[in-house]
Amino acid sequence: MNQSLVSILAFSGGVFLAIQAGFNSQLGVLLKKPLLAAISTSVSSAVFALLFILLFTKEIPNLHTAKQVPWYLWCIGGLFSVIGISLYYYTIPKLGISRMMSLGLCGQLIFSLAASHYGWMNLPLEPTTIKKGIGVTVMIIGIICINSK
Numbered sequence: 001m002n003q004s005l006v007s008i009l010a011f012s013g014g015v016f017l018a019i020q021a022g023f024n025s026q027l028g029v030l031l032k033k034p035l036l037a038a039i040s041t042s043v044s045s046a047v048f049a050l051l052f053i054l055l056f057t058k059e060i061p062n063l064h065t066a067k068q069v070p071w072y073l074w075c076i077g078g079l080f081s082v083i084g085i086s087l088y089y090y091t092i093p094k095l096g097i098s099r100m101m102s103l104g105l106c107g108q109l110i111f112s113l114a115a116s117h118y119g120w121m122n123l124p125l126e127p128t129t130i131k132k133g134i135g136v137t138v139m140i141i142g143i144i145c146i147n148s149k
Contacts, residue, residue: 018101024085025092034089038082102143110136 020041028037053060084104091100113136116126 021088022097025089028089029093034086037089038086099147102146106143
């Protein structure tokens with residue numbers, strides 16, 4: 001798959017996550033419980049993922065392969081997901097979606113730069129460069145502009 005198509009898919013993923021966050025923050029407000037909205041997201045995500053696997057996957061990993069995966073990898077992503085999603089649903093009604101998304105993306109970018117620089121979570125090493133530092137600085141300036149009145 002060429003780099004342009006992959007970049008468009010990544011951008012589209014961000015759009016879909018912003019749409020999902022907007023709808024589920026409404027659910028969290030109506031229920032008065034952002035955590036219930038996070039549960040709704042997790043359950044419906046599991047149902048849709050299972051449906052997509054059944055429709056589009058030719059091969060499902062066998063039990064031997066599944067047993068080779070460290071136990072914590074089966075659940076740690078869900079823990080961080082429910083915390084992050086719940087924080088999004090809690091903060092969107094208080095900050096607005098553009099402010100929350102800009103701050104959330106800033107957190108994601110800064111953490112991802114550190115994680116890739118140090119190889120945390122077995123990620124490929126990608127040294128932080130001055131160019132990347134300038135990019136983060138410009139993004140932070142942009143976030144300040146987005147969030148200023």
